[in-house]
Amino acid sequence: MIPAAFDYQRASSVDEAVTLLAESGGDAKILAGGHSLIPTLKLRLARPETLIDIGRIDELKGISEDGDTIVIGALTTHDDVASSDVVQAKAPNLAAAAAAIGDLQVRNCGTIGGALVHADPAADYPAAILADEAEIVVQGPNGSRTVPAADFFLDIFVTAVQEDELLTAVRIPARAPGTGSVYLKFPNPASGYAVVGCAANVTMDGGKCANVRVAFNGVSGVAFRDAGVEDAITGTSGDEAAIVAAAECAGNGQDCMSDTFASAEFRAHLAKVYAKRALTAAVKAAS
């Protein structure tokens, strides 16, 4: 399958990309790693008039630290996020989510910026991004702005990034020392996409669960923080009984997705299973 014809432009800076986006009048798509876009073009599910290739913009690549905050450039590949010493140490759930994406070849090309803007409901980053309360940096014709993770994922394949904006970086704030931070998923055995993925961060404070953040992707059309699970386990000792009780709340009120592989009922069940597994692992990792 071949993509429909399009005009191809290369941007050598963020400013140039934003300008080209504005000039395109809304019918351009940004090309980063291309591993969500190109399959879509090949199936002709999208036929943009113009592709703006941002793949060579060096200022968008790399992982650095701004004080205690990790700053990940939008063009950082999943492989680089997964193998980064900084991310593994300070945001292990994000490293685990990146390592769980696709396969080796996909991780060599796919980028965190592209994945986040695409907002596939079965993607792996959103749960970790929500649990880590990340901030997403976006640049448009009026300059740069920061979107909190909680305000980022709006609807299936829809985010807070506007048509004339470019996602430039992801900022992960530090969490309390000794926080256990995990991401676990039930992959579709054929595609590898998350049927259900759960990110959990837990700090143990005087033997009690604190700073609990639990988030899901794959369950419903939009990734979400699970306040029910968080409230249920906060303040408990995080023992098995507390975890089981908290996990029972997982996914409550969510409109679970249904497809040929997994029914909504199965996803709802998996949410509870993975809440339990993720909480167990996070409590264990918390020191």
Add this chain to the structure above:
Amino acid sequence: MAVSINVKVNGEAHQGSVESNQLLVYYIRESLGLTGTHIGCDTSSCGACTVLVNGKAVKSCTMLAAQADGTDITTIEGLADGNGLHPVQDAFWEKHGLQCGFCTPGMIITAVDLLDRNPDPSEHEIREALEGNLCRCTGYQNIVKAVQYAAQKIKC
């Protein structure tokens, strides 16, 4: 729309004009005549199209030829050094890591990337690294053995 590209493929410089919507795998197969790289699923799943781009395994059916401008590409044809097979190729022969051979170029290229970043992988790590390469013939057993054998050979 035509896009001008400069690519190094298997050590040779190529200058070409490609259509903006031309996929890298078609450039490799049709413009350069290197048909060892295969088109299998066309949905980015099977990995038969895998080549090395700047040393990393990439599914060439999921990349535009235009994106390859300025890169250094190695296809299956570029692994042997003229006198002998690459250790991974030799290992697939020695350990019977193929039957029909359709997935084999992609398997070998991915294995080359794996061994480059992890010279002593466990069986689990080999199987995980090859998740993006599908084989309908072998059941993967001998493919894994071939990669293990190659790792040993390369280390010595």
